[in-house]
Amino acid sequence: MESKTLEVDVNQGVATVWMNRPELHNAFNPELIEALTQTFRQLDQQSDVRVMVLAGRGKSFSAGADLAWMKQAGQASESENFADAMKLALMMRTLAEMNKPTVARVQGAALGGGMGLASACDICIASEQALFATSEVKFGIIPAAISPYVIRAIGERHACRYFQTAELISAHKAVELGLVHEVVAADSLDECVAGMVKSLQRGGPQSQAAAKDLIRAVASRPVTDEIVRDTAQRIARLRATPEAREGLDAFLAKRPPQWLPKG
Template identity: 45%
Template sequence: MSQHYTEISIDSRGVANLILNRPEVHNAFDDQMIAELIRVLDQLAADDKVKVLTLSARGKNFSAGADLNWMRSMAQKNYQQNLDDANELAALMHKLDKFPKPTIALVQGAAFGGAVGLVACCDMALAEQGASFCLSEVKIGLIPAVISPYVMRALGERQCRRYFLTAERFSADSALTMGLLHQVVAAGELASQAESLIASLLQNSPAAVSAAKALLHNIYNRKISNNVIAHTTQAIAEIRVSAEGQEGLTAFLEKRKPAWLAD
């Protein structure tokens, strides 16, 4: 399937590849691209064939963040128009963060501004050795507001206190140390290295993987209270009596492959 600013393909395994495709402007995003990404994520989330989603980009850079012409147009608009626009970007980040299947970001070149938010919203993130990151908003009088909950969750408040305020560029190795990335790979090896993650994900119960992701969202950063404990006990009871839970346990006891791995 081809869109205006993105490309989508779904292979026979159920791996969906979502590719940012504005290399002529370093995959910078504007209101049209944001709207397109929201539509695509909704479409893929509703597709039962999709088991894994990768997010990558054409060209030299993953994404330069916000498109300059778009930012120029927003400067001419009033508060309500800017609020509506920000809500669209917030919807994109939320949909990517809560996407019901595992997500993997594959980063080359520069990932600036809002692009750091896209990376932080993915479950897993790999980058080439030469990749660089920057929360550059304050350089032009803005702040990384909409992406801040996701970036702060990944980097931690202490690192954000530095990089939100200085707008320094940081390397892939620094991003790995700080928790934004899971792996740094040699140039040209993003796709091949992602395959090992994809292979691991596809061995697992699709329903359990989605439930595990939902569990993470529900319990992260919450005090261990009676409500949290009740949620976890209900979650395991529900998955145990589910179709895939029953199949997985039975297959394990019978020492055979579960149905989701059947040829």
């Protein structure tokens, strides 16, 4: 699962995935994209992993596409560029559709595809030094592969501005836009991430996966008879599961549920 561009640390149910190209600000190249895709898939299948934290070594979270790779793409055919773009789009979708909770730990620049990764994670926690941007138009391209996740995070109206201006977005402004959930001092970033992870571990793993699926099914849709029936069916299916019974029994007995990590 690990490669030269990626490190994975699993500890007490938490998988921390470190992008490891600090000298290039964790910019994407084909190897990193493939490693991330495979890692997201594998971690989603691991029963010993409850939460995934996505992070970057060095000063930056991720500066987006590697400029050397972009230069090569400029010399490639449309069909070759399509194949590359599909790999990036698949990586983003794999992250966004993981069943397990995902947290982005953003300590510095999250530009282009880096902002896409932060948007595709369920939760984004940033240091005060973090900077975001959809910077693609500066290079004569568009934030295509990341657009579903960035637009979901900040909305169409804000996307109309930032997709075209490529302005830098401060961490505090990113909170206002809905991209970032918490902003903390740099020396408090890991503590804040750990606290969020602890909160996530209190939830049942099956119910959290179902909650993510529920959001995808309901978001931006009108309340119709079909939606009402679907939501009722979803809760009905879960109420009789062993996880639901364990959660209720633990609450009534005033004890931790069995899915909480030991120690």
